Structures are given as structure tokens and as C-alpha cells.
Amino acid sequence: MSNNHNQIDNVSLIPLGGVGEIGKNMMVVEVEDEILIVDAGIMFPEDDLLGIDLVIPDITYLKKNQERIKGIVLTHGHLDHIGALPYILKEINVPVYGTKLTLGLLRGKLKEHGVLSDSYLKHVYPGHSVEIGQNFNVEFIRVNHSIADACALAIHTPAGVLVYASDFKFDQTPTNGQMADIHRLAELGDEGVLALFSDSTNAERPGYTMSEKVVGESIDEIFSNARGRIIVASFASNIDRIQQFIDSAFENNRKIAVTGRSMINNVHIAKELGYLNIPDGMLVDMQDLSGLNDDKIVLITTGSQGEPMAALTRMARGDHRHINIQDGDTVVVSARAIPGNERSVGRTINKLLKRGAEVIYESVSGVHVSGHASQEELKLMMNLVQPKFFVPVHGEYRHLHRHANLAKEVGIPEENIFITEPGNVLEFSNSNGQTAGSVKAGRVLVDGLGVGDVGNIVLRDRRLLSQDGILIVVVTIDKKGKNVAGPDIISRGFVYVRESEALISAATSRVENALEECEENNVTEWSVLKSKIKNALGSFIYHKIKRRPMILPIIMEV
């Protein structure tokens, strides 16, 4: 590394996602002609993105600057930080660096997409560093989060040190015994940090986030009181939480089984890599559960978000292959509903209660704590690192705004705080910080195998179709423009046709009238015909029933 490039005093930062939005976290770091990428996550689509499976960052800028990219570093293994890699590595194949568990989870994803064999993955231990290109020395610093092996990064560049505190919290009593490395953060602060980028998810929450240990105590109490089967749902990536389930099961002399694809995969990966400690003989297959007494069973499952196809949701609906929920079962939902999922989680809880289970969930117990730092921890991070510039990341505008206010409270000058947007270029040097232009950025929608082939027009049509359905009017005309068959009106998602025959037949007359009028006036231009049909039908339907279905005239010529 060229530490003595005294002429290099500038570093540029371009977020391609994760600022002003929750998810698709991705940051581009540029020093001279070299590029380093931090994280490459997906975003789960909001309700208005009808039919979309997931959203990834637009990487047009990276494709254009492909030869300058030296590597991708990952902070932890959550999908909003690694999930876009299967798509991005198909376009830009560069080395990927991360901790062991992060890469283990990534490997699973890459395999699913058939890009694993082409990828170069290199693991780094927390507390260690890696040289990337001429200008980057990236140090992995352990932090606490709702997944093991999460790290903040200290990116040492000729222009100064950047601390990238991705998703984190400070847990003073972590269940895996591994504290965030506050000593190293303090040391960096003493030495001087050019800029801090820090997680804003919980910037609205006062105080401290509770320790994971609190969950352990609740779990212990629930497990020791339960008399029947215990079924626990959690995020499949929360390995420390799963370890707590296993420990509590062991204490209470119960076996464990695992259900749900991502839970099975992650438990397998974490066990292989030594992140889960499961005593011999304790893990049993689902089909062997029937041979055990109810008070010997702990089932660990997916479905904490009420996802329609997840195992717990199936149990609640009564269509899980192996498990029928019954009186005496204790179900623990050990997760928080992600915004937007409240209703599906609520429905699952309602159904489980109706089937006779006791259900323990966040609103009525201590079975979940957040993985993100609250206000006091956010301030602690700033006070440890003492950065010259501060950039709140990972949050909607209101979170970034609140986080910026916290920064002012601890004494960072307002002009050194930057609330930014995807694509904006931030330029930092020891003497100056500024926004310097922007590059193309945005969202790319993934729907099935299609990446980027669904855009605003398709979404607008889906929205229209979802509201009032569609009316299709087919007319066949001959070469002279004479109507020889139809008009036929076919509807979908509009009304029960059988109960609305009168409406449809009146509508058909309207179209016939419109067509006759066109014939009388010698209108033969198809586009005019279509718009006449559309207008006649649209205004009639709206007048009659106050709905605006999509109206699609089709003209066939024979």
C-alpha cells in the first residue's frame, strides 16, 4: 500500500443504496483511479411494487468503471447487505472479502444462482486486515448485531481513515462472549478518523438496545415452564438466537428439529463452520419427532414474518406436512415484524391461538431484542471514533435526519454532517468535505428471472389491473373496415359477469354505437377507432358503477 502518496488527500464516496431507504445497502469508495465496494444488498419490495420479488441497486456506474474495481468487502451476512451479489457478480467479477460466516451464507446464495464456481471469495478474521489494490487497507472490527461475525470496517486510505459502522449495536453481555471491539474503535478515534458512516435504523429509539442475554433469560423461563412441544420461530440468519434455543433445549432435556428451507440451510452452514454448537445426538429429523414425547421436543422454524409459504405459517393454516398444532403447544415468535409485515404476523398469531397453542410474541414478552444500536449507542460510536465528517446511513430520510441531530448533540459541526442520497458523490479531505456531483443510481426490479425488465409502465398497468380489473373489447373488421364480428367484451377482475349481464350488454351496445358512428363518418384509422371505443366504454362504466377498469380495445383484420 502506498502510504506515502502525499499528493493523495481526497476520497470519494458514492452510496448506490441504503440512504433515504431501508435496504439495498451499497457504498462505493474511490481513491484516485481505484474503486472499493462495501456491501451489495437487496431491498424487499414495498407494497406498490406489485409482483416484484426483490430490488437491487442500479450498478450502471460500476459497469462503466469495471476495470477500476479492486474488490467488494462485506460487513455481515444479512440479505440487505449481500443479497445483490448473485446478480452483480454476473456483471462485475471481482474478489469478495468477508468473515467466515458471511461468506458461508453468501456461498449458499451464489450456488442457488449458479455463479459460485466463478467467484473469488476470501475470508478475513475479525481483528485482521486485508490490502486491496494500491489504496485500501481494510480492517475488520467486530461489532454486535443480530447475526454472528458482523464487523465494522476501518478503511485506511492515503487520504485518511474511513470507519464504516454498518448494522451494529454494542452488547455489553453478548451471548457468544464476543464483545464489539470498542478498544480498537477508541484507538482509531485517538489516531484520527476522516469520516464515520453509521447505521441509522434505530436513530429514533432513545436509550440503549437491550442485550441478547435478556432474550436468553426469557427463553429459559419459557422452556422450563412449557409442558408440551415448543416451537420457536426466528430469522434463519440469527445464529446466536438459534444457539440460545439449543442451549435452553439442552438444559431442559429436549431434542431439537429444524424446519423451513432457509433455517435448515443456515443451521447446516453455521454448524459446519463452527458457529453453532449442537451436542451430539440432540438434532433429530422431523419425521422422528413422532417417536418422542411432547415435552422432549423443540422445533426451530422459519415463518416469524408470517410469510405465506414458511413453515410456521403452514402450521398456523393447518397444512404443514409433519406438525399439527394442538392444545399444550407453546409457540414462541422470537422476532419483530418488519414494517409492512405486521398484518401477516398478526394473522399467523391469531390462527395459532385458535388452534389452542400458547403463543408468546414481542408485544407481550421479552422474546426479541433489536440488532441495531439505539440513540445512546449511536452517540457512543461517534464519541469513540471522533470523526471529522459524519454520514448517517441505513435508514429512511427521517432516520438519517434524527441521526444527524444526534451528531450535532455530541458536537460534530453541522457543516461536517452529510445526509445524502443514492448516486450523490461525497468528497472528503482533511481540509474539506463536499457533495461533488452525482452518478446514475436507482433501483432495478427483479421479477422471476427478469432483471430490470419491469419498469414504471408495467407497474402502472399492474396497479390499474389490481384496482378494477380489465375490460377487453375485440372487434373484427374486414379489409374495407366493415365490422364483421364482435364487438365482444371480456372482463377479468371487474365484476361477476353472471350477475352483471345487463351491465355488459348495455356496454356492448355503447361500443356498437361508437363503431356505427365511426363507419358513418368514414373513420378507418385504427388508433381513432380504439380511442372512440375506449372513451365510450370508459365513461359509460364510470357513470354506471364508479369504477375505472383498464379498457383494452383489440381490432383484428380479416
Add this chain to the structure above:
Amino acid sequence: MSNNHNQIDNVSLIPLGGVGEIGKNMMVVEVEDEILIVDAGIMFPEDDLLGIDLVIPDITYLKKNQERIKGIVLTHGHLDHIGALPYILKEINVPVYGTKLTLGLLRGKLKEHGVLSDSYLKHVYPGHSVEIGQNFNVEFIRVNHSIADACALAIHTPAGVLVYASDFKFDQTPTNGQMADIHRLAELGDEGVLALFSDSTNAERPGYTMSEKVVGESIDEIFSNARGRIIVASFASNIDRIQQFIDSAFENNRKIAVTGRSMINNVHIAKELGYLNIPDGMLVDMQDLSGLNDDKIVLITTGSQGEPMAALTRMARGDHRHINIQDGDTVVVSARAIPGNERSVGRTINKLLKRGAEVIYESVSGVHVSGHASQEELKLMMNLVQPKFFVPVHGEYRHLHRHANLAKEVGIPEENIFITEPGNVLEFSNSNGQTAGSVKAGRVLVDGLGVGDVGNIVLRDRRLLSQDGILIVVVTIDKKGKNVAGPDIISRGFVYVRESEALISAATSRVENALEECEENNVTEWSVLKSKIKNALGSFIYHKIKRRPMILPIIMEV
């Protein structure tokens, strides 16, 4: 009233909504051959009810027993308690009883629907009673709630007293000076109550719900610190809250203006009826605001739920006719996001902050308190009323379940607690309580002017259309079954056609092949042709792009 019918010792209760769900509250009370209805509310549609405007109870049972219905009594003026009346009064025209504000708000709704002139509305003061039919004496008992003039009902019947504690809380320091009538509730408890029906909305919340006065104190502080304009958003029906805004504005020497249709209507009604006290000259028109200094303005607006067309949402988007949000504005969102609205509320807050306003909202302040009783108040209600039977109402299953547990805690025997569902008939007498059969109940969907004409098939189609759009295949054949035009494939909500020409043209070939095959095999049955087209196209598209658009083959014969 026939108090001495000693032979009548039985009362039946049939909820038509509001149990196992949030909204469309409606309860049928039957004594001998007489029916009394309590409330008739709407439910706001959940996300899966695509395009549906609102949901009302199925009143098939009431239509069949129309001549037995003696009246409808209303507990308060919220739409989930009165909103279905414009639809229901068209079918069953019976007298409606409620307090003055409740009927004032109802009158506005009935007028909109053109059914006001046919309706018989009779107002009752809190603390007073009304005889309805031979078997009902209904006493209106003041409670606190997030709307003025809310009442619990004591329904005196020959079989005993029913206390219907619809939405309520106990506010020990109400801002309008009107305490819930705990004395009368205690007296009823002493005299003996057959059954209590009580609001379960907050049954998961420990402790007490805070007093509305707390909001007043926060508002006072915010108003006295603000230097620019103040814009406050709240539910239009929360008259007490609006009074607090007015009082604080007056204290701070500011004028008020009102925007948003429902806010304007409700302020008008409440002022007319004496529920809002606005000092002379204080209320100004929106267009006159420009003549005032910023620090003389309080604007009261709709939009606290981020509704797309509401005034605050328009301001956030920058397309409100009169108000441009600017630096120095203070916006107070004095309401809680109703479940399902979190994201739209969040988006509004983000946009207001970006425009430079200071935004004060629930997660970071005390500008809202719930209108519903928490656990300690729910137990207080049970202990005051001391009912023989207890029925938790107004809540999803998990709320009812939790409320039932609270009832057990205060000593109501488990066998006297009934968690019920719409349509179930409960029968109570002094000696016995039981579920006795059921009647037709459910939901009726309102979409535009259509009531009940959208059902499961239409909704399923809308869902399909919203996910992957539609592919329409039109084929014209002659009388002999020969393909004379097409196949033409038209898509909406599927892919960008311009970027997917190759896909569509390959798909067209598939259909052509399928048609040729049919011709070779002399298949002329349209249903067979259609299913061949559907299968060929569906499997091709899924294989290519992993999507399942709706496929609609249309055959035209010339």
C-alpha cells in the same frame, strides 16, 4: 316496557362483525320476537382486498327478520361504528338512536349517500335512557374515547342487564371535563349485570392509557416554542384533540384555518352542535392565510395516515393549492398510524422533513395517546360492572384471547367467558350461558357504486393480474375453423414489450404451433383450443422468465 314478563329469562346476542377482526362493529340483541341492533360500522379493507373501497357486514339475517327490528343504537360517531348505516338503512329503515355529535356526524354521511330524508334519527343525552320496543330500555352512559359524546350502553331487558362497553377508556383528567360515569357503572354492578361486552383493542397493553391532557401539555409546549407556521394533522373525528389545538393557538395568539374535506365538515358540525368552542374572529379562510405573519398561523389538516389525497400528503408532495412547506414550519402529526398505514405515514414524514419542516410525530414525542383502555382499565371495567358473563369484543382473535385472560384474572369463571365469531348466537340467562347455533354473517365488499358484486373470483383475478399482468391471445377463425387472422399477443403489466420483442415473437410461434396441431387433429371445440393455447403459452413463459401472467385466449369467428 314489560318489566314483569317473568317468563322471559333469555336474551340472544349475535355479533355480525367486530369479533375476530378490527372494524365493522355490529351486534344484534334479541329478546323474544324483538331485535335491537348496536352499531353498524365499516371496516377498511386489508391489502389483499384489491380495489375494494370498504367492507360492511352481511345483513342477510336482518333482512329476513326485518319486521322484528325495533331500532339501532349507536355508541359513538367513528366510522367503524356508524359507517355502514348509509348502506343498511337503504335495506332496513328503522329508528336510529345516539348522542348529539354521533347523529351529527351520521347525518353528514347519510346526506352524502342521499338517504338522510328517509331516516328517523333520535338523539339521547348521556345519562338518559330510551325505551325501544317492548323489551329494551337503553341507557347511555358516558365514557371517554378519542371522540366526544361516546357512550357505553346499559341495555335493560326482562332477562337482565347487558352492558355494552364499546370503544372506551377511563380518562381521570379529561380535557373536556367530562369523566366517564364510573358511578353509574358501579351502581349497575351492585344491582347485577347479566353480561358485559367490552373493547379489546388494547388488551395487549399493560397499565393505563395516558390522559388526553398529556397531549395538551405537549401541544402547548410545541406551540409556544414554534416560530413559524404550525400545521397539525389529526383524525377529523377527534373533536377534543381539535379543541386542544384551538386552545393552544388562542393562548399563543395565533389564528386557525382548516383544510381537508372531512376536517372542514367535522369542524363545521361540531361547532354548530356546540362541541367546539372557537373564539370569534379566530377562524380564517385558507386564502386569507397569506395576509398573516407565519407566527400567527395554525393550520389544522387531514392526512395523519398519509392518505394519498389528503391535505397533509399533498403538502408533503408539494401539490397543495395554498400551502408550500418551508423552512421554519412546524408540522405535528397528532395520531397513531393505523396498522397497515405505517409506510404511507413514514413517507409523508420523510417528505416533510426534506422540505425543511420540523416534524413532530408519535415515535419521538407525546403528541398522541390512544383512545382505548389498557389492561388495568379493562380490569377496572369488569370489576365495576361485575358481570355474570363476559364477552370480549372489538379485536382480532389475539386481542379477544388476551382480554379473556384478563377476565379470568379478575375472577370471572372460565366457563362464563365467551370468545365468539360473527354469526354465532350467544344465549344468556341467569342460570345459563351458551353458544346456540349460528346465522349467516360475513363481509360484503363495496367497490365504487357496487355493493357485493365483487367476490372471491374477481379478487383472485385482480391478485393474479397485479402479480404478473395479463397476456391476451386473439385468434380469428372462419366457420370451418381455419385460422384467418392472428394469433396476436397483447400484454399488459407483464414486460416492456419493446425490450421483449424476441420473447413475444417466440411465444407467438408457440401458439401458432399449438393451433396447427389442433388443425391437424381436427380439434374445433373452442374450449379445447383455448386450453391448448393456454397450456402452450403458460409453460413456455414460465420456463423462459419464471412468471405466471394470466393468459386469456379469445377466439373470434367470422
